[in-house]
Amino acid sequence: MSLSLEPLVIRHTRRLPSPVGAAGEGDVAARQFDAALMSVGFKLSAGLLEHLSGLSEATVVDTAARTLPTIREMVGDHVRHNVYFIDFPANVPDTFDFWMQCIAEALADDASRVRTVAQLQTGVLDLLTLPSYGNYRHSYTEMLAAHDELIAAVGDRMTVLHLGSDLDDEVTALYLALAGSTTPLGEDDLRDLRVLAEHRVNGPQPEAIPIRENRALINQARLNAGADLLLDTVTDVLRLACALSEGDVTLQEPTRFRALSRPVRRALLAGLDAVVAVAPAKLADVHAHREAWKRLGERLHPHEYPRWPHAAEVFAIARGEKKAQSFESRVEELLGLSDVTAAAELLKSAPGKLFRSLDRLLRTALTQDERDAVVAAAEQVAPKVSGRVVLSVREHFHNRDGETGERRVFVNRLGRAWVTSDTRAPVLPRERKRLVTALDAEIRRRLPATGHLLIDPDILDVALPLSGKATSSGLGVLPRGSVTPVHGELLRFFVYWKQTHHRTDYDLSALMLDARYTTLSWLSYTALTDIEGEHSGDITDAPDGASEFINLRLGAVRGTFIVPQVNIFSGEGFEEVEESFFGFMLREAEQQGRPFEPRTVRMKSDLRGPGRVALPLAFQRGRDGQWRAKWLHLYLKGNPSANRVEGNRVSVATLLRGIVERDHLTVRYLTDLMADGAATVALWDGETIPDGPVTYIGLERPEGLHPDSRILTPENLRDLIPG
The missing domain is CATH 3.40.50 (Rossmann fold)
Structure with missing residues (x-):
C-alpha cells in the first residue's frame, strides 16, 4: 500500500496509520515529534506515543518527516504569513495618516514624483500607483524578530492525533466510508474518493452506494480495472462519461466530453443497452439532460454498434426523433388539470420526488380531502425515501410555520447565495404538524440502537451534514447553519492567497452590525483601525503568496454581529488562484505572539467557491453576552473588480438575516x-x-x-x- 495515501487518512480521520519498522528505542525521537506537533496545536495520543517509542529512532524520524507537512498544511502553517505593518496589531496607523505617508514617500521618489503630482492635480489618486503601498516592506524573518514568543494558554487548541490500524485497513475503511456515504460529498472528498477507488476497486465494497456521484467515480475505477459496472439508470452512464472526461459528475455544469477509446465506447453502450432492455421506462430520464446526451452521442457513435439497439434509443430520444414521455411531464399534466390527488398518487411511485414536491402539492390543493391525500401519500412512502431527504423535508417544514415570510435565501451547491421575496402561499398548520410528526417517527425508526x-x-x-457541498474543506470547519461557542478575548481573522498568473488583490474586511442588521462600523484597508481592533494592512500582489489579518477585541465590539468577508478587488477568482484559505484564531490578551500562531487556529477553510465575495462565517453575541460562531459558507456574485465592504453591506446583512433566522436541524x-x-x-x-x-x-x-x-x-x- 502506497504511503502517498497516508495524508488522506490523517486528514479524514485524525489517525496516523500504525507506523511499521524495526523495533528499538525511539522514545526520545517520539517526544521530539510530539513537541513539534504541539507547536502547531496537535499532539500524539498516549497510545501513539507508546507505539512510536517502541520503534527505532530512524523509523520515528521518518514517520515525523512524512506527517508534519500534512499537519502543518491542515492548520495553514505550510506558508509564511507576513504582514504589511511589522508590529501588527501594535502601532497600526490611522488610515488617512498612512495614506499621507505613502504620498509623501511617492513625492520623494524621483521615479514616481511626476505621476503622483499629476494625479493630485486631478483630485483623484490611485493608491496602487504609490511605490510604498500594497507591497511588503520587510522580510518574513524581520517580522518574526519584531514579535515575542506566544505565551501558552489553557485555551489553546490541542488536537489529538490517534494511533490507527495498519495503512491498508485504514485506507479500506476510509474508502468504504466515503463510497457508502448517505449524503453527497464535497468536491475535495470526491477527489479523494476517486483516488481511493482506484486502489480499492478489487477490495471490499460498501453494501450500498446511495449517492450517484460516488457511483460514477467508482464505476470509472471499475472500468479501468475491467470490472463489471454498477448501473441501474441511464443517468448512471452519463455520469460515468462525465467522470471519464474529468467533468462534473453532479451534472450541474456542462462537461466537454473527450474522445473515448473504442473499448470504453463499447463498455458505455453495452451498459446503456442493458439498463434500457431491463426497464424501458427509464428512457424517460433522458429528457432531464438532453443536451448532454446529444454531445455524448457525438463521442460514442452508437450507429456503429447495431447490436445495442436499446442504447441507440437513448440518443434518438435526445435528438427528438423518438418520443418518451417523462415522469415529470405526466405529473405536470395532472397538476394542470388541478387533480392534486392523482398527482400525489402518481408520485408515490417515485418517493423522493414526492417528498420534494410536498410543499407545492399542499399549496396547490384546494380542498381538505386533497391535502389529506397528499399527506397520506407521504406517510405511506416515507420508509422508501433516503434519510437525508426525509431530514431535509423535515427542516423545510419546520421553517414553514404557516406564515409567508418577507424573503427567501437560496444557496446552490457551490455556495452561491441570493435573496428573493417570498411569495408562496402558506402551508396550513394542520398538514404541517402532521407531516413533521410523521417524519420524526420515521427518522426515530431508522436510528440504530446506541447503547x-x-x-x-x-x-x-x-x-446536520445533509450535504458535504454545504461545507468547505479545512480544519475545524462545520456545516452551514452550525453554531459553536467562542471563548477568548482576542479574535483574529486571516486570509492567505497565492496568485497563479495575474496580479491578484484580495481584501480581508470585517463588518459590525447591530441586532437589526444595521451597519455600525467596519475594518478594512479603508478603515485600518477602530475601537474594535486593527487591520494588518493592504497587500495588492501575491506572486509568492500574501496574508492579511484583522484583530478584534471582543469586549470592545459594538453591536451584535461580526461578519468577516474576503473581497476580490482585482485579479484571479477563488477557483483560479493557486491557493487561498481563510481562518480565525482565538487568544487571550496577554498571549502576544506572531500574527499567525498555528496553536491558536480554531478554523482554517479553503476558499474555492464562485463569486467575488466570500462569507465563511459570522459571529453573534447572544443575550447572555457569549459570542458564538454561525457558519455560512456563502459566496456573493459581487462585481468583476473593486469589491469593497462598503459596497456590499446591504446584501451581506440581508443574507446574514436569512441564515441566522432559519432553524437548521442539528x-x-x-x-x-x-x-x-x-x-x-x-x-x-x-x-x-x-x-x-x-x-x-x-x-x-x-x-x-x-x-x-x-x-x-x-x-x-x-x-x-x-x-
Whole structure:
C-alpha cells in the first residue's frame, strides 16, 4: 500500500496509520515529534506515543518527516504569513495618516514624483500607483524578530492525533466510508474518493452506494480495472462519461466530453443497452439532460454498434426523433388539470420526488380531502425515501410555520447565495404538524440502537451534514447553519492567497452590525483601525503568496454581529488562484505572539467557491453576552473588480438575516431521538472516561474510550445520517 495515501487518512480521520519498522528505542525521537506537533496545536495520543517509542529512532524520524507537512498544511502553517505593518496589531496607523505617508514617500521618489503630482492635480489618486503601498516592506524573518514568543494558554487548541490500524485497513475503511456515504460529498472528498477507488476497486465494497456521484467515480475505477459496472439508470452512464472526461459528475455544469477509446465506447453502450432492455421506462430520464446526451452521442457513435439497439434509443430520444414521455411531464399534466390527488398518487411511485414536491402539492390543493391525500401519500412512502431527504423535508417544514415570510435565501451547491421575496402561499398548520410528526417517527425508526450515549454539549448545535457541498474543506470547519461557542478575548481573522498568473488583490474586511442588521462600523484597508481592533494592512500582489489579518477585541465590539468577508478587488477568482484559505484564531490578551500562531487556529477553510465575495462565517453575541460562531459558507456574485465592504453591506446583512433566522436541524435533534432508545445518556464533562463501550458524539475524540466504542466527530458526522 502506497504511503502517498497516508495524508488522506490523517486528514479524514485524525489517525496516523500504525507506523511499521524495526523495533528499538525511539522514545526520545517520539517526544521530539510530539513537541513539534504541539507547536502547531496537535499532539500524539498516549497510545501513539507508546507505539512510536517502541520503534527505532530512524523509523520515528521518518514517520515525523512524512506527517508534519500534512499537519502543518491542515492548520495553514505550510506558508509564511507576513504582514504589511511589522508590529501588527501594535502601532497600526490611522488610515488617512498612512495614506499621507505613502504620498509623501511617492513625492520623494524621483521615479514616481511626476505621476503622483499629476494625479493630485486631478483630485483623484490611485493608491496602487504609490511605490510604498500594497507591497511588503520587510522580510518574513524581520517580522518574526519584531514579535515575542506566544505565551501558552489553557485555551489553546490541542488536537489529538490517534494511533490507527495498519495503512491498508485504514485506507479500506476510509474508502468504504466515503463510497457508502448517505449524503453527497464535497468536491475535495470526491477527489479523494476517486483516488481511493482506484486502489480499492478489487477490495471490499460498501453494501450500498446511495449517492450517484460516488457511483460514477467508482464505476470509472471499475472500468479501468475491467470490472463489471454498477448501473441501474441511464443517468448512471452519463455520469460515468462525465467522470471519464474529468467533468462534473453532479451534472450541474456542462462537461466537454473527450474522445473515448473504442473499448470504453463499447463498455458505455453495452451498459446503456442493458439498463434500457431491463426497464424501458427509464428512457424517460433522458429528457432531464438532453443536451448532454446529444454531445455524448457525438463521442460514442452508437450507429456503429447495431447490436445495442436499446442504447441507440437513448440518443434518438435526445435528438427528438423518438418520443418518451417523462415522469415529470405526466405529473405536470395532472397538476394542470388541478387533480392534486392523482398527482400525489402518481408520485408515490417515485418517493423522493414526492417528498420534494410536498410543499407545492399542499399549496396547490384546494380542498381538505386533497391535502389529506397528499399527506397520506407521504406517510405511506416515507420508509422508501433516503434519510437525508426525509431530514431535509423535515427542516423545510419546520421553517414553514404557516406564515409567508418577507424573503427567501437560496444557496446552490457551490455556495452561491441570493435573496428573493417570498411569495408562496402558506402551508396550513394542520398538514404541517402532521407531516413533521410523521417524519420524526420515521427518522426515530431508522436510528440504530446506541447503547450508552455520551455527548459533548458543544456539538449539540452543529447542523446536520445533509450535504458535504454545504461545507468547505479545512480544519475545524462545520456545516452551514452550525453554531459553536467562542471563548477568548482576542479574535483574529486571516486570509492567505497565492496568485497563479495575474496580479491578484484580495481584501480581508470585517463588518459590525447591530441586532437589526444595521451597519455600525467596519475594518478594512479603508478603515485600518477602530475601537474594535486593527487591520494588518493592504497587500495588492501575491506572486509568492500574501496574508492579511484583522484583530478584534471582543469586549470592545459594538453591536451584535461580526461578519468577516474576503473581497476580490482585482485579479484571479477563488477557483483560479493557486491557493487561498481563510481562518480565525482565538487568544487571550496577554498571549502576544506572531500574527499567525498555528496553536491558536480554531478554523482554517479553503476558499474555492464562485463569486467575488466570500462569507465563511459570522459571529453573534447572544443575550447572555457569549459570542458564538454561525457558519455560512456563502459566496456573493459581487462585481468583476473593486469589491469593497462598503459596497456590499446591504446584501451581506440581508443574507446574514436569512441564515441566522432559519432553524437548521442539528445534532441536538437527532440525539434527542436517539435518547429514546439508548440505555443511558450522559453529557461529556471532558474528564470522566466510561469503563465500557459507548456511542460518543463530539467535536473531538477523547483519549481512553473503550476500543469497541462508536465515535462520531465532525470528520465522520455524516455517518449519523440514517440511510
